[in-house]
Amino acid sequence: xxxxxxxEGNAVVSVxxxxxxxxxxxxxxxxxxxxxxxxxxxKTYPGLGIGLYICKNIIEQHQGHIYVQSHEGEGATFSFxxxxxxxxxxxxxxxxxLNA
Numbered sequence: 001x002x003x004x005x006x007x008e009g010n011a012v013v014s015v016x017x018x019x020x021x022x023x024x025x026x027x028x029x030x031x032x033x034x035x036x037x038x039x040x041x042x043k044t045y046p047g048l049g050i051g052l053y054i055c056k057n058i059i060e061q062h063q064g065h066i067y068v069q070s071h072e073g074e075g076a077t078f079s080f081x082x083x084x085x086x087x088x089x090x091x092x093x094x095x096x097x098l099n100a
Contacts, residue, residue, distance in 0.1 A: 010064070010081040018075040027068050031056045055080070 003014040022030065022037065029035045034049040052066075059066045059080050070076035 006084075007081070009086075010083050012079060012081050014077055014079040016075060016077040021072040021074050022068060022070040022076050023072050027070060030068065031066065052078075 001016040003012075003016070005012045005014075026035075026037045030037065031052050032049075033053040035053075036047060036049040056066050059082065062082050064080055064082040066078065066080040068076055068078050
């Protein structure tokens with residue numbers, strides 16, 4: 001399920017799944033480069049461990065932030081906030097000058 005909302009000058013996008021969930025001990029680490037979640041049976045889920053790291057860096061480059069809310073066995077909701085253009089520290093490029 002995908003939700004989009006406006007909140008305090010930010011666009012908020014949330015993506016919810018109904019999978020196995022993420023334990024609290026992994027929730028902050030999943031945004032680190034090459035971090036992979038493994039469960040007690042020594043099972044590691046497929047992936048390179050860079051997807052959420054890349055997402056976090058792109059979102060932060062746009063003055064936003066990303067987080068997860070999850071309980072084991074109940075799925076997870078990933079949300080990110082991005083400021084509306086009027087609220088961001090937008091750098092505008094200068095018009096290119098032609099050498100005459």
